[in-house]
Amino acid sequence: MDGHKLVYVTEPGTRAERKERTRQALMDGTLDLLRDRSFASVSLREVTRSAGIVPTAFYRHFSSMEDLGVALVEDSMRMLRQMLRDARKDPSTKTATESLRILVRQVRSHEDHFRFLARERYGGVTEVRRAFATELRMFVSELTIDLSRMPGLEAWDIVDLEMAADLIVSTMLTATVGLLEIDRPGSENERELLRRTEHQVRLIVLGMGAWRRTHN
Amino acid sequence: MDGHKLVYVTEPGTRAERKERTRQALMDGTLDLLRDRSFASVSLREVTRSAGIVPTAFYRHFSSMEDLGVALVEDSMRMLRQMLRDARKDPSTKTATESLRILVRQVRSHEDHFRFLARERYGGVTEVRRAFATELRMFVSELTIDLSRMPGLEAWDIVDLEMAADLIVSTMLTATVGLLEIDRPGSENERELLRRTEHQVRLIVLGMGAWRRTHN
DNA sequence: TGTACATCAGTGAACGCGCGTTCACTGATGTAC
DNA sequence: TGTACATCAGTGAACGCGCGTTCACTGATGTAC
Numbered sequence A, B: 001m002d003g004h005k006l007v008y009v010t011e012p013g014t015r016a017e018r019k020e021r022t023r024q025a026l027m028d029g030t031l032d033l034l035r036d037r038s039f040a041s042v043s044l045r046e047v048t049r050s051a052g053i054v055p056t057a058f059y060r061h062f063s064s065m066e067d068l069g070v071a072l073v074e075d076s077m078r079m080l081r082q083m084l085r086d087a088r089k090d091p092s093t094k095t096a097t098e099s100l101r102i103l104v105r106q107v108r109s110h111e112d113h114f115r116f117l118a119r120e121r122y123g124g125v126t127e128v129r130r131a132f133a134t135e136l137r138m139f140v141s142e143l144t145i146d147l148s149r150m151p152g153l154e155a156w157d158i159v160d161l162e163m164a165a166d167l168i169v170s171t172m173l174t175a176t177v178g179l180l181e182i183d184r185p186g187s188e189n190e191r192e193l194l195r196r197t198e199h200q201v202r203l204i205v206l207g208m209g210a211w212r213r214t215h216n
Numbered sequence C, D: 001t002g003t004a005c006a007t008c009a010g011t012g013a014a015c016g017c018g019c020g021t022t023c024a025c026t027g028a029t030g031t032a033c
Helices: A015-036 A044-051 A055-060 A065-089 A096-109 A111-121 A126-148 A158-181 A188-215 B015-036 B044-051 B055-060 B065-089 B096-109 B111-121 B126-148 B158-181 B188-215
Strands: none
Touching: A015 A044, A015 A055, A015 A065, A015 A111, A044 A055, A044 A065, A065 A096, A065 A111, A065 A126, A096 A111, A096 A158, A096 A188, A111 A126, A111 A158, A126 A158, A158 A188, A158 B158, A158 B188, A188 B158, A188 B188, B015 B044, B015 B055, B015 B065, B015 B111, B044 B055, B044 B065, B065 B096, B065 B111, B065 B126, B096 B111, B096 B158, B096 B188, B111 B126, B111 B158, B126 B158, B158 B188
16 A cells, blocks of 8 residues: 555646636536526636636636636537537438437537526526527528428428428427436436427428418 | 605504515515526525515515525416416417417516516426426316317327327417517517417417328 | 503624635746747 | 746635624514403
8 A cells, every 4th residue: 555656746738728628627617517506606616616726717717707608608509509500411300200319319418508508598697598599590590491492392481481490499499408307318208208299390290281281 | 845744654554464565575576686687696685675674584584595486486386377277267268369368468467477487497496397397297288188178189199189288388388488588568579479379389280180180 | 441561573783604806926838049 | 958038827815795694672563451
């Protein structure tokens, strides 16, 4: 016992690299603290504690907690945008089942970010709400265009298409929030949620077929 | 100028009445503070300030902020339950348009409570989330029963009916949250939201007709 | 109805605590020659 | 490659502040006789 240990006196890497790592530690630590609380209730000192630095060092990375919040939103939004872009490119998303499979995989591998977005979606910080709403509106527009190119939907009124796209996105969003509340991936609860969501999307698509017949 | 004024030295009513009034002032003041913040970020001292009493007097009414939070949830839930009960009794709710008209009226006359529920729905307080989820599940069950009694739906599988009821409730919930973000009642934004929601509900109902044909 | 006592909503002083922020500092890393 | 100086991420003491909570109190209201 009591043998020698190899110890880094200081962390490896250049100064810039170490700074970036601390910044990431602050952001990751904050997302971790947000697991079961709102952003507004987390203190600067808690955040620095979670990252293993002294409170005053916080200001080397962010000018305020609000600033850190904005950085987290940007980070989460970047992730969300990337996911949506990938999903639109992927040809297999043409079926509801495949879209859901992709959604589950993404949500499970970025739970912290999704939880942050879901939590702050209706939370106190106006800027977050606005950013999220904008992102969602953009995605609904893109989905509307996708729909307008599908066989049988070319003749649809754009307003009606957008209404349907909005309903599909809402349904997927509801499923996402539901997923976050299910801790155990692959559980019976999860399978039931997915089955229900899949049927709901199919119901909407069927409705669109009937809509065409009654409104055109 | 500087004439006499008639002033109540103490508030009117019995001691119990005045206590109840202070309790209400604490709850109303809190809902007011929650207009653009989360419950977790509101302090006991702010609440008593809003009600015009000294901080220590808070404990004559609630044992803690958490206790006040529970009282607010119960209050809001009571309101919600009453609204849903009334809506189910009202025969005019058989059409989507009428249901939406009732929803708008209720949301507009209880905005504080609805905002509180929407804000805390995914907020940090587990108990609130659970209470809301239970209430919602109960309402979906009731709506499922309503649907099963509608002409043409008697032969439906109960699971399918519940799936459809869930989708309708989600859609109404999304509309509710949307309404809360529109400050100006009767505005073009509000009319557009209602038109879209109405079409979405109709789309779902049409989908149910098509579903029967493809699954039975 | 009048009196004596009990109740209790609200007061005000005081406490210890965690907070955000300032400041001068340290010492390892980076750069110029 | 070696030296002298600049940079700067992180430190630690200190501050004033709002917080939740305790406690002994006040004085109007309620009750018993």
